[in-house]
Amino acid sequence: MSPYLGADSGTNGTNGANHPIYTLLDGTRQALDHLLSRAQGQIPDESLSHIANVNFSTANSGSPYFPSPLKQTEAISALKAVEAGLAAAIADLQNGTQDRRITVDQERASAFLFSTYLATVGGLDKGHPKVKNLLKDTDLLQAQSILYRRLSANLYETKQPGEYFHLHGSLEATKALNMIGLEGHRTDMTDYHECIKLIEDHVKQFSADELEEMNWKIKQAGVSCLKWEDFQRTEHGQKLLEQPPWRVDSLESESPPAPFPQGLSRAPSPQILTGIRVLELCRIIAGPAMGRGLAEYGAEVIKITSPNLSDVPFFQVDGNLGKHTADLDLRSAEGRKAFEELLQSADVILDGYRPGSLARLGYGPRQILELTKHRQRGIVYVAENCFGHVGPWSSRPGWQQIADCVTGVAWAQGFGMGLSEPVVPPFPMSDYGTGCMGTIAALVGLFKRAKFGGSYHGTTSLCQYDIYLQQLGLYDEHMMKDLREQHDNDFFELRHNDSVDEVGKRALKTMRRTHPELFEERHMQECFSKGFNASVRTVLPVTSIEGVWVGFLRSSRPNGFDKPTWHGWEVDEDMLKQ
Secondary structure, eight states: OOTTEESSSOOOOBOTTSOBOEEHHHHHHHHHHHHHHHTTTSSOHHHHHHHHTOEEEOOOOSSOSSSSSBOHHHHHHHHHHHHHHHHHHHHHHHHOOOOOOEEEEHHHHHHHTTHHHHOEETTBOTTOTTGGGGSOOOOTTOTTSSHHHHTTSEEEEOSSTTOEEEEOOTTOHHHHHHHTTOOSOOTTOOOHHHHHHHHHHHHTTSOHHHHHHHHHHHTOOEEEOOOHHHHHHSHHHHHHHTSOSEEEEEEESOSOOOOOOOOOOOSSSOOTTTTOEEEEEOOTTHHHHHHHHHHHTTOEEEEEEOTTSOOOTTHHHHHTTTOEEEEOOTTSHHHHHHHHHHHTTOSEEEEOSOTTHHHHTTOSHHHHHHHHGGGOOOOEEEEEESSOSSSTTTTOOOOHHHHHHHTTHHHHHHHHTTOSSOOOOSSSHHHHHHHHHHHHHHHHHHHHHHHHOSEEEEEEEHHHHHHHHHHTOBOOHHHHHHHHHHSOHHHHTOOTTSOHHHHHHHHHHHHHHHOGGGGOGGGEEEEEETTTTEEEEEEOOSEEETTBOOSOSSOOOOTTOSOSOSOOOOOOGGGGOO
16 A cells, blocks of 8 residues: 555545655645535535545545546545535425435446546457447547647657647548648558658647647647646636636526426436436537536436537547437538427537537527527527637637646646656546536526526636646655566656557556456446447446436437437336346
């Protein structure tokens, strides 16, 4: 057991070197205290007593789970406690105030942060070469098709030694590669290290400032890799630091209170969002994680995707859990008609696109309000993005790695590994953390709508999650020395230009050895998916709430599997077994 991390609560003890004993449970309570102070005014008072009484369960009796200096387990456990406290407050609105035992499982909270790496379809995980045969091909521009193109989204050193830029081909590799003078397709480039060297050699022809300017001209994702202190000095960083991790503002106050439907459910116990209807317009991980969170509480979530926009195929296995999925082209008359019919009985809209994207289609918050005002029932609109909804960079495109680089998270990871260069942390943890914050914002909006009436606009972002994470502080050098001794050397041999796939693969390998408790069968559930025509295995819900059933009613499916209708919601019996 690490002398710096014990299983018991309390930090009064010291180890033999006179260093305070840090415990995961204490760190989580501190994270929760910080979160509540930062989110003041963004959480209903009725949820606070439930949050204060949350029990955190853990099998951890040693070092932190992740080979990282960032307090990821503590951060997500605190967020899940707030989410569960809100769910309990909603249950009180429905059935009367009562004490409810709430538990956050810290192994599952940690697993939630890399659940797409733990998910399998037909027994195959995301790294298996044959898994593509079971997936719908939504990689329309073939950004994921070959290694060379996948490495167009990666962290590289620039012309200035010690200066780094995250190139991001995202879902369109050709633009990023052409920008630095490379061909969009090179089928001859099949060696990992040769691909990295070729692309980095071209990135090194430019400074970060030049790359920023080039990126801006072609409206591509990509960002200079900043240290935390440098980000805080930027105008954008200062604007975001003034924001809570999420915020929920009033859109209108004329609509009367809209009580929760409390419809019939096949779940073993009542679900707080039974009868709540959600339209999710999101891609990749953070946005779909918001809808996944609402589906976990019983909401009917339809994920709407365009047949003309790319999406990463495997991320749908985990991200579409509990939902229906439908393809609609919102630029066509037919697609708009179908969407606006769905909209008339929707309670929540989830927006995972760049600020203004849906407004240009006529479906921004105020426009949605206008389209639904005749029904006299408010709406909750929640938007997440990369850079946040205020500040000079708010309209920039971005993904998790972009947020992790601009906020200093990548530099923190590199320093923690004993390096003098940044490394993008393992797994899409900021994505899942942001998704949880979006779920919280939606629950807050629904609670307020039920109690006071009106309509609400919730906002959050990847950068806001990273700010929250950074403000929790890092594990100290003594603990990091411990982690470097406990985990595989192979992980700490990673460098700035190793891909997210490579970082994730090595992290999984060392974590399976050092923390097998994260990978136990008791954390997983399996159910046949008609959409994938195969069995899908996913992580079980993180929280349990007395008197409330938390769980999914149906297995996953690929994008565009269902018709755009609120009718025909099936229940998969195997999903009811926990």
